[in-house]
C-alpha cells in the first residue's frame with residue numbers, strides 16, 4: 001500500500017481515547033473517522049482528537065473508501081456483529097480484548113475475515129509492553145534456563161463502565177476482562193505451546209451489589225511442555241492499576257512490574273490531577289506514571305498492526321490467538337463451576353463463559 005493506512009475507530013470511550021493518542025505517534029496511518037451510537041459522543045471525541053469524520057451509524061463509516069482498517073473498541077457483546085460487518089465491508093480489523101462472547105462467535109469472526117480476505121488482529125498489548133518484551137528476551141536468550149513457572153497479575157478496584165459489570169454484556173467478570181491478558185501473555189512467552197489443562201478459583205467478594213460476575217480469580221494453566229502458569233486477577237484492589245509478571249526458570253528468575261515499578265513515588269498533601277489508571281484519590285503517597293500508553297505498548301501494538309496492513313504481513317497476535325484465549329477462558333469458568341481441572345481442547349456451546357460458573361443446569 002503506497003498511501004498512509006486510513007483508520008476508523010469503533011467506540012469512543014476509554015480504549016478509543018488510548019488508541020486516538022497512540023496514533024498521534026504513528027507516521028504511516030491516520031485516524032480518519034470515529035463512530036459510536038450515542039448522539040454527540042463521537043462528534044465530541046472527533047473534535048478533541050482532530051478526527052475529520054464522525055458518525056453515530058457504523059454502516060456509514062464502513063462505507064468510506066478511505067478507511068482501510070478499523071479498531072473495535074466497543075463493549076464485548078458487540079465485537080462479533082461489528083467484526084462481521086467490517087469484514088463484509090472489506091476492512092482489516094483489530095478486535096479489542098476479550099475477542100468476543102463465545103466460541104461460536106470466534107469461529108464466525110475468523111471465517112468471515114478469511115472469506116473477505118482481510119486481516120484479523122487480536123489486540124493484546126502485553127505482547128508489545130516494552131518491559132514484558134524485554135522480559136521475554138531474557139527467557140529467549142536462555143538467561144533464565146528452562147522455564148518452569150510463569151506468573152502474571154492485573155489488579156485494580158473495578159471497571160469504569162457499567163457494561164463490564166453486567167455479565168450479559170461482558171460475558172463474565174474479572175477473568176473475562178483481565179484474565180484474557182494473562183492467557184495470551186503466557187501463550188506468547190511460552191512460544192505458543194499448547195495449553196493442556198486449566199484450573200480456576202473464582203469469587204465475588206466485594207462488589208455483590210454491582211455484579212453477578214467474579215471480582216477475584218486465580219487461574220492455573222498447565223502447558224504441554226511442562227510449564228505451569230498462574231494468573232491472579234482482581235477488581236477489588238484500591239490504589240490504582242497493578243500489572244506484574246514473573247518468570248521462574250531452571251537457571252534464574254525475573255520480576256517485572258509495569259506500573260508501580262516504573263512510576264515516580266509521589267507524596268502530596270493536596271493530591272495530584274492524575275497518577276495512574278484507576279488511582280482513586282492521590283492524597284498522600286501515590287505512584288505517578290509517565291508515558292503510560294507507551295509503557296503499556298499501545299502505540300507499538302498499533303504501529304505493528306499498521307505495518308501488517310501496509311506491507312501485507314502476518315500479525316504477531318491473530319484471530320486464532322483470540323480464539324485460543326477464549327477457549328482458556330471457557331475452561332476456566334468450567335473449572336470454577338465444577339471444582340475440577342479441565343483438559344483442553346475444550347469446546348462449549350454456552351452463550352458466555354459466566355454460564356459455566358453460575359448458570360449451570
Ligand SMILES: NC(=O)c1ccc[n+]([C@@H]2O[C@H](COP(=O)([O-])OP(=O)(O)OC[C@H]3O[C@@H](n4cnc5c(N)ncnc54)[C@H](O)[C@@H]3O)[C@@H](O)[C@H]2O)c1
Pocket residue numbers: 010011012013014015016035036037038041058072073074075076078082096097098123125161177
Ligand atoms: N486492551 C486493553 O487494555 C483494554 C482496556 C480497556 C478496554 N478494553 C476493551 O475495549 C472495549 C471497550 O471498552 P471501553 O473501556 O473503551 O468501554 P467504554 O464504555 O469506555 O467505551 C465503549 C464505547 O463503545 C461505544 N459503543 C457501544 N455500543 C456500540 C456499538 N454497537 N457500536 C459502536 N460503538 C459502540 C460506546 O458508545 C463507547 O463509545 C471492551 O471490549 C474492553 O474489554 C481493552
